[in-house]
Amino acid sequence: MHPRAVRHRLLGAFWWLVLCGVVLTAPIYGTALFEPRNWVASGVTNILIVSAWMLTCWLVSRWYSTVGILVFLMGLMPLVTYLTVADSLTERALNLSVSSRISLLGPLELMMGVLGGPVAALLGLAIALACFWGNDFGQIIITGHQLVLYGIFGMLIHRLLAALETHHDRLESANALLEQMTLRDASTGFFNRRALERDFTDFGSGLGIANSVAEQLKFAFAMWDVDGLKHINDSLGHSAGDHHLEGFTTALRLASEPTDRLYRVGGDEFISVHPNSEGLQNLIDRVREQFAAVSVGWVMMSDHDLDALLLETDALMYADKKMRRQNVIG
Secondary structure, three states: OOHHHHHHHHHHHHHHHHHHHHHHHHHHHHHHHHOOOOOOOOHHHHHHHHHHHHHHHHHHHOOOHHHHHHHHHHHHHHHHHHOOOOOOHHHHHHHOOHHHHHHHHHHHHHHHHHHHHHHHHHHHHHHHHHOOEOEOHHHHHHHHHHHHHHHHHHHHHHHHHHHHHHHHHHHHHHHHHHHHHHHEOOOOOOEEHHHHHHHHHOOOOOOOHHHHHHOOOOOEEEEEEEOOHHHHHHHHOHHHHHHHHHHHHHHHHHHOOOOOEEEEOOOOEEEEEEOOHHHHHHHHHHHHHHOOOEEEEEEEOOOOOHHHHHHHHHHHHHHHHHHHHHHHHO
C-alpha cells in the first residue's frame, strides 16, 4: 500500500480516537455538574468546549486533513491545561505538575512534529511553553528541553515519512515506465504482441477490448502486412528496410484516431483495433494514399478470441495480397 494511503487512513482514524476520548472522559467532567460551581467551570462546559473545538477542526480537515488536525492539536495544548480540577485559569496552570504537563503536552508536540514538520513543531513548542506561564524559570527550561526532544523526534519521523513517500513515488514511476517499455515496440513506438495479448485477456487494460466486445460494442480488427520488406532488407540493407517500414507506420499513425490501438506483432505484420469501425475503409484508403505497398485484412469483432481473429484476418490479408499482385500483373 502507498505510504500516502496509509497516512490518509491514519488521519481518518485520528478523529475516531478523539471522539472515543471525549466519550470516555465525559463522565469524569460530567461529575462537576453536581458540584456547587458556576456554569463556566462546570463539567458540561468543559465537554462542550472540547466538542465544539473538535467539530470545527474536523470540518476543516474535510478539505485540508493535516491542517485541521494541526489546528486541533494547537488548541488542545492550552485546553488540556485549562481542563483541570482548579477553578480559575491561572490556578489550573499552576496546579498541574511539571511531569503531568509533559505527559499531556509531550505527545501533542510529537504529533505536531510528525504531521507538520519543523514549522508546526516550533509553533507547538511556543504554545506548550506558554502553558507554563507562572512557573519559575528553571522549570520552564527543564520542561522546554524535554518538549524540544519530543519535537525533534516528531520532525525526524516527518522526514522519514516524506522520504518513504518520495521513494515509493519514484519506484511506482519506474515500474510504470518499465511496464510501458515491455509493452512497446522499440523501433516503431507501437504496442507489441504482449500488449495485444494482455488487452484481449485483461478486462481492465488498454481499450478494455474484451469488456467492450462483451458489451456488444462494434470493434474492427485489422491485420496489416508491409509488402516487400524482406526483399528490401536482403537487397538494400536493413537501413533501407527501416526507412520503408517507417513510411507505413507514419501513414497508419496519421490516419488513425486517438482511440485506435496499434500493434506490431512481427517484422512486417501489424494489428490495429478500431472502436469506430464505420470509418475503417476510409482509414485504409488514407493509408494507401501515403503508402501503397501494404496488404490488409479486417473483420468485425463478434468475440474476443484473439487466436480466431488472427487466423481469420491473416487469411483475408493474404487474399488481399494475392488480388493486388494479380492486378499488377494484369
